Amino acid sequence: MKFKFLTVLFLVYFMFCGSRVVSQECTTYVNPFIGTSNFGATNPGAIAPRGMASVSPFNVSGKQNKLEKDSRWLSNPYVHENTFLTGFSHVNLSGVGCPDLGVILLMPTTGELETNHLKYGSTYKNEVAKAGYYSTTLEKYNVKVETTASTRTGISRYSFPKGEANILLNLGLGLTNEQGASIKIVSPTEIEGMRTVGSFCYYKPEENYPVYFVAKFSKPADEFGVWRKPRTYKGVEAEWMTYNGKTRIMKGYKKEVVGDSIGSYFKYNFSEPTQVEVKVGVSYVSIENARENLEKETQNQTFETVYKNTSSQWNNLLSRIKVEGSSENDKTVFYTALYHTLIHPNTLNDYNGEYPSMATRETLKTNGTRFTVFSFWDTYRNLHQLMSLVYPKQQSNMVKSMLNIYDESGWLPKWELNATETTTMVGDPAGIILTDTYLKGIKDFDVEKAYEAMRKSATQLEDNPLRPGVKEYWSNGFLTTQNRGSVSTTQEYNITDYAISLLAKELGKKEDYKKFSKQALSYRSLYDDNLKLLHPKNPDGSWYEPFDPLAGANFAENIGFIEGNSWQYSFMVSHDTKGLIKLMGGKKQFVNQLEKVFDSNQFDMANEPDIGYPYLFNYVKGEEWRSQKLVKQLVNQYFKNTPDGLPGNDDTGTMSAWVIYSMMGIYPISPGEPFYTITAPMFDKITVELDDAYYKGKQLVIEKKGDSSGKINTIKLNGKSHSGYFINHSSLVEGAHLSINLK
Amino acid sequence: MKFKFLTVLFLVYFMFCGSRVVSQECTTYVNPFIGTSNFGATNPGAIAPRGMASVSPFNVSGKQNKLEKDSRWLSNPYVHENTFLTGFSHVNLSGVGCPDLGVILLMPTTGELETNHLKYGSTYKNEVAKAGYYSTTLEKYNVKVETTASTRTGISRYSFPKGEANILLNLGLGLTNEQGASIKIVSPTEIEGMRTVGSFCYYKPEENYPVYFVAKFSKPADEFGVWRKPRTYKGVEAEWMTYNGKTRIMKGYKKEVVGDSIGSYFKYNFSEPTQVEVKVGVSYVSIENARENLEKETQNQTFETVYKNTSSQWNNLLSRIKVEGSSENDKTVFYTALYHTLIHPNTLNDYNGEYPSMATRETLKTNGTRFTVFSFWDTYRNLHQLMSLVYPKQQSNMVKSMLNIYDESGWLPKWELNATETTTMVGDPAGIILTDTYLKGIKDFDVEKAYEAMRKSATQLEDNPLRPGVKEYWSNGFLTTQNRGSVSTTQEYNITDYAISLLAKELGKKEDYKKFSKQALSYRSLYDDNLKLLHPKNPDGSWYEPFDPLAGANFAENIGFIEGNSWQYSFMVSHDTKGLIKLMGGKKQFVNQLEKVFDSNQFDMANEPDIGYPYLFNYVKGEEWRSQKLVKQLVNQYFKNTPDGLPGNDDTGTMSAWVIYSMMGIYPISPGEPFYTITAPMFDKITVELDDAYYKGKQLVIEKKGDSSGKINTIKLNGKSHSGYFINHSSLVEGAHLSINLK
Structure with missing residues (x-):
């Protein structure tokens, strides 16, 4: 016990910021909402210093929003005055002038499965953003979302009420204007895949490239599946396709699915309010590396531990x-x-x-x-x-x-x-x-x-x-x-x-x-x-x-x-x-x-x-x-x-x-x-x-x-x-x- | 020499078909063109007995054709009275009533790179089809194409004239109505990827599934690349996309590319007429298995060897x-x-x-x-x-x-x-x-x-x-x-x-x-x-x-x-x-x-x-x-x-x-x-x-x-x-x- 006390004292001394009369950690003075309006193009998402991954609220899709990504030149996944949130993106740029990244979108919902983000999106309240942490409550679902991140892994904690719960991973939606993804459900606790990004500033589209990911869930899904919305056929063939242009739900499917508009769902039925943590490791090299990034950085670590580590890294640098x-x-x-x-x-x-x-x-x-x-x-x-x-x-x-x-x-x-x-x-x-x-x-x-x-x-x-x-x-x-x-x-x-x-x-x-x-x-x-x-x-x-x-x-x-x-x-x-x-x-x-x-x-x-x-x-x-x-x-x-x-x-x-x-x-x-x-x-x-x-x-x-x-x-x-x-x-x-x- | 002679005699005795007065191999009596008209829905492609892979000429795309796959219900990759060929598909169904498969299309062309099959397609002549063999000459390019197959590997031999030559691998085009593929150029002699197929009879689209492939080329490409034709954007963003809806050529690209309309090209510049062999191994399990199928079945085997083996298998069964x-x-x-x-x-x-x-x-x-x-x-x-x-x-x-x-x-x-x-x-x-x-x-x-x-x-x-x-x-x-x-x-x-x-x-x-x-x-x-x-x-x-x-x-x-x-x-x-x-x-x-x-x-x-x-x-x-x-x-x-x-x-x-x-x-x-x-x-x-x-x-x-x-x-x-x-x-x-x- 004595040792523990000394350790705390040690931390107090070195990591406090500014005047030692009123000691504060420097991270206290970080307000990640600064720059999220007036085209600052920053986002309040959780990120570690110089992180490859981050978990940003994504509220730039849907006409409910003042600044909508498809209706104007918009370069950020989050705009402070917007109100309609359609997920949390796991690779994001901060403060740039052109749209890119803003992909690998996780979203918790409740009730019946809905895969159209314009329908499953929600208003939100009680936003909190700190260095390495962001949280909000989705009003439509009464789900509290908390996010943190290590360098290459974004972590989300969802507090679901009792009842049916869904965790959607949408690879169609994104800030980037590139399309194309692949997804594969590895097990009821793991998903892997990739998403194409690129053509920053609507330029050099031939240099698009993949970002790979592996997502691990703290609780196995009771049911899972993949969805795919294929292109709409025209002409005679459309007559025979009762499913023409409709989203398909491929329940229990465990092979790769590729396409421009795809995603996966994990479904739960909770008999009491339950928390689920999702870790998403990313890599620009391979799925294997994304998995290793996740495991080496966050294996066996809770949300709290990762957040503490990241916050401490921030504090060390800021101080x-x-x-x-x-x-x-x-x-x-x-x-x-x-x-x-x-x-x-x-x-x-x-x-x-x-x-x-x-x-x-x-x-x-x-x-x-x-x-x-x-x-x-x-x-x-x-x-x-x-x-x-x-x-x-x-x-x-x-x-x-x-x-x-x-x-x-x-x-x-x-x-x-x-x-x-x-x-x-x-x-x-x-x-x-x-x-x-x-x-x-x-x-x-x-x-x-x-x-x-x-x-x-x-x-x-x-x-x-x-x-x-x-x-x-x-x-x-x-x-x-x-x-x-x-x-x-x-x-x-x-x-x-x-x-x-x-x-x-x-x-x-x-x-x-x-x-x-x-x-x-x-x-x-x-x-x-x-x-x-x-x-x-x-x-x-x-x-x-x-x-x-x-x-x-x-x-x-x-x-x-x-x-x-x-x-x-x-x-x-x-x-x-x-x-x-x-x-x-x-x-x-x-x-x-x-x-x-x-x-x-x-x-x-x-x-x-x-x-x-x-x-x-x-x-x-x-x-x-x-x-x-x-x-x-x-x-x-x-x-x-x-x-x-x-x-x-x-x-x-x-x-x-x-x-x-x-x-x-x-x-x-x-x-x-x-x-x-x-x-x-x-x-x-x-x-x-x-x-x-x-x-x-x-x-x-x-x-x-x-x-x-x-x-x-x-x-x-x-x-x-x-x-x-x-x-x-x-x-x-x-x-x-x-x-x-x-x- | 004596031994060889005896072997030949042995084969003659057992593998000849019908009357021994005029001895013939049974394969002599196989005409794979039977059923390629009148909706027989067979195809003349090369295939081994009960083969997973086959290499069929694909002539059902393009308005030049009498029976065009998008203009009617058409269930075969080849129609005898059609005239415009846009490649050779590597998984095919024979004699069925609904469209599916007919994907992984290889096509040799010459001159400048063209990735639109409606433009690179060609008329053809001198068709020959046997059990395990098909050949034709593409009139537009003066390229002779010969194909054969082992159980899980399709093999093509292209005889190019001197000059610029291209081998296209088109994963957009297909007889199936499913979309979605991924492709990765592994080296100047190898490509791997997958193609989504399914919804046979325009039914159960949610049960679509991948077919994987590995393609190996006998000659390294002088240049290679991937193309991707993304969906066309509408609205304000289209204004900033000078490339909106246009096919992109990604030269030298060696990462996965996914999408609905993608392909790859291998480019050569031959100083004299040159043959290139392409082996395409397929699998419904994984890319690794497709590669193993190719290697175990055809590694170090020439086109001729594979054809002989397959022909001999046919003869054994038919006899x-x-x-x-x-x-x-x-x-x-x-x-x-x-x-x-x-x-x-x-x-x-x-x-x-x-x-x-x-x-x-x-x-x-x-x-x-x-x-x-x-x-x-x-x-x-x-x-x-x-x-x-x-x-x-x-x-x-x-x-x-x-x-x-x-x-x-x-x-x-x-x-x-x-x-x-x-x-x-x-x-x-x-x-x-x-x-x-x-x-x-x-x-x-x-x-x-x-x-x-x-x-x-x-x-x-x-x-x-x-x-x-x-x-x-x-x-x-x-x-x-x-x-x-x-x-x-x-x-x-x-x-x-x-x-x-x-x-x-x-x-x-x-x-x-x-x-x-x-x-x-x-x-x-x-x-x-x-x-x-x-x-x-x-x-x-x-x-x-x-x-x-x-x-x-x-x-x-x-x-x-x-x-x-x-x-x-x-x-x-x-x-x-x-x-x-x-x-x-x-x-x-x-x-x-x-x-x-x-x-x-x-x-x-x-x-x-x-x-x-x-x-x-x-x-x-x-x-x-x-x-x-x-x-x-x-x-x-x-x-x-x-x-x-x-x-x-x-x-x-x-x-x-x-x-x-x-x-x-x-x-x-x-x-x-x-x-x-x-x-x-x-x-x-x-x-x-x-x-x-x-x-x-x-x-x-x-x-x-x-x-x-x-x-x-x-x-x-x-x-x-x-x-x-x-x-x-x-x-x-x-x-x-x-x-x-x-x-």
Whole structure:
């Protein structure tokens, strides 16, 4: 008994979050409903850190719902304001802009068997969501559903009332637009199968792929079966088919069933209220691996045990940053954002290390973690920088996964999803992340291979899937209107080329350093001095006219720009802000022009190109207060402890990383370069536990002094005055005490 | 060299067919095109005796064809007068009346890849079909296709011209109306997958089931891939899907693909004309078993070797009956019919003995052969009797399979197809076959279990899937119009009950003997003395009126009768012909009435109920010449060495068994009873090799003497005069020499 008591004390000490006066586990401050409205595209489902499996409520099918998946472009399995739930999906994406996954749907019902989700769906109440836990009660059935998850296994606990109960596994329904599944009831306690997913963003349908699963039930079914709704025949044959187009129930059937609209049911008849637990192991390799994942992770573990383990994992990770002194809401915004950055990139490999390789999907094996869901156009800007600072081991493994992908497919990833390259968005951002990681001191990867890989995508002129227009880019220096998003893409390539030049310099590749550092500035040819903005050029070198710098807001298609307009892009030259200032005619003109973005409401907090803008005033001495004011205002306006508490798509944690850094008072303003720019923190004290495998320092402490409504007066580093609003990564990770004093 | 010569001599002696003056292998007389027109529903594909796999040309898709599978009720993969071929299917039914199987379609093409069968289909020429072999040349591609098969493996040899070549494996197309398949390219020489089949006769769709396959190619593909044609989306999502409804080519893809319309391609580029062999192993248990079937049966064997083995198997079986003295055409009609009776029932178990059990499809194992495709409404009348006489070991195994089915499902089969009970047609014929087999001396099965099984279906009043209306049948004695086909079904039940009574007697079950022999005559209550025909009764016991004995011909729906009218059924009391003669008022009235059937063109050679009619004159002394004349006339009219050389559906060999017996001069006129009736043989000499494991005699010899246009004058058995036109089975299998002398 004594031992037990000591153990508890030990846990109390290490796992509590923030101020030790009122000790709380960090997970207390996770509100998974944040981002489930306003197109945040997160979901409140139970998931382990970087989990392959999750169990999300699925409420986007059925006309009762405000946002219905088939009636609009909808990229999430759950929308907070919807009311009609048709199951719980076991592989899900968080915060993305395109529909995919959201499949392997379990649903408990009662009474007579009904296999049409539009009929068996239910309203629900009493939702509770925590890190690693979600529960609700289905009003139609009076069934309480609780879900949790280990890395590759989703677990549900259904509390059924007395009487007939059903557990449906629907493989027809899904968020993905792909179709096709197979299912096989192995025994009255086990089902195995697969579901096809893919064509993310309604693109590359030929790269669809299978996700495998095994489901194990804590109680054997009294009756089981499979259903299949075949296509409806037309013509003469329809006359003889009394069953034409009708769903078939295949009771007791134990062979594989395949089709586009299939599912299985387990039926019970309970003489008293009864709980059933269902564990669903998933894998992108095979059914066997899905079964092993389930068994190795959760065999002989109850729902409670799995939840405790997962919650403890969350707490361990979240408590790497401790924040003190601010409202509970601010803490919840902060820790939920941190939670969101720990969902993607997520684990692709199975428990035994196997994973589908890029391009061929041959089964390969890793000793570490093979990560997936690399949405680099988003995450190169801040998420990987956050990983490098707080979770350098994870970032190192992400880089290794990137290099594995290069080995497997010949190319670095761009928007990688479960070993497919969706080639969504523009640019070639992998090199920026590789350079940024290396220059931050995380060097336990093959940097020469990394360099070779980034150089290849930058320079291979033919058959280059990563850099469309690369030929023109090198011959002209920039892209013209004959290439999609010519200005935006030139900027993206420039930033990458700058990162390549930095790594070339570091590795002593002088020729390359010269070549790429020069090329990195080619965007300047697209600077229109009359407009003081970037302006697309025609192939003949003339300006594209008529040109409206305001066109292209709100995702309207726009010549020269991707998901934005000239105002939202012109300052996105993070590697050359000083050069831009000169181009614009000096600091004053630069500040004026930048202010116009905000004053004229052109700033878009919900999309990536301009998310660095608020910090750019830091480049002009005396104007830093504008950044401080703006960042604070944007955080308060867009990031809230409410379902609509994200400005838009979380973009696999990019928006969350933005608010984390912004609340911490530092921001990685120039991706690829190992420094941060400084603004006012929103907590009195932030303590980052540093990983001693990578960093000398034990902790990074950022302290705010003075009235938080004020502006920064002085900055002290380790007790000494720090000049300017920029600080090197190396200084921070030596164990800096950064004191930011407001007046 | 000497040894080789002797071997050849040995083969010559034993395997030659018919007269030894002009020695020929019996397979010479097999023309697989017989029955491929006129709805015979046979196919000319290559198949081994009782093969699970076959390779049939598939020419029933595409509007170019006269008989197109989607434009009408069509039950065969091949129609002789069609011209547009879209592949070669690897599991096929022969001579059935409902569409099923006809899947796993291979097709060689040349040039650019085309995956739409309506576009890649081709006309063809130079068809050759033999027992175990089929070949043709595809005119569009100038590719010669040859196919052969072992029991569970279909083998194709494609002779490609120089240039681009493709081998397509289409899992969307099929004769079955079921959908759903999975496919996985294992390597550049191997593909595995499954295809869903079922809902035979557009019935019991919930009992669809998978057929698995593995395909191995003799040459590795230069390129390979999978295609999938997903369903077409409607509504807003369709706008974003540039690929909506279009076929996708997934090049190099090596994971499972599932869906309703999928396939794979292997692509080659030949610098010179090249042959590729493709072996397709199939299984109803698993992919692993399909692979083992392929390997154990054909590993390291060339096309030629497999064909030789299969051809030799055919020859061994066919040469169990030798016929001498008639035209080549007659021999071809005879041996092709014998060939057709050796296709179904066919092998269900895999090489390792595993098979899907009835009802549950659990995998079970047999030491012998588990047979499937039991179309008993057809085959109880003559096919099993032929098996008992010529292939008693096979018949014994069929009976054992029937009893296994009873063990597995609780019921004997009725119309069993690949371990599903289609419950097609009426009656409960299994007991007739069991009794017939036992009383013929084939007793190596559990006769007590057989008796229990037949008694159960006869007497279980509730939840009886085999005998609809069984309650009324026992309470009334017969069925009334409240049950479907009340007269026909009463007759069928009566015949079975008579068979039960015979076995009860044999087994000393006196009470049952009494009960069933009495019940077997209950049809007599439906005899209408005014019409001298059977007449449906209403539930109140009154005659159903208005009643037209002519109604119901040509498969028209008819109260009281199944696929026929009163004329076609009234004499179908094979167990009580003598009783019927009395009912009709004596021999004269009986003969008059029976003659009317033929004179008024009511006789239907193409369907089973009346196929015993031509022999019924043998029951009336002095009128036997009518049977002799009729049988000869019907054989000549309906059974020809031409594609339309069957009167209609072969009904898994029933029509073929009819013509075999008819040409031999004996016919099992009363199913269940171990005797034959005698008519004029159509060969000078027929020698049946008797199986010494079952029969005392070595050979049964039937000799015809005198002018074959004449009538029977005398019959001699073993040199002694034989009185009457009936002869016991036991006499024949003692090694009878039956001499039939015509005048």
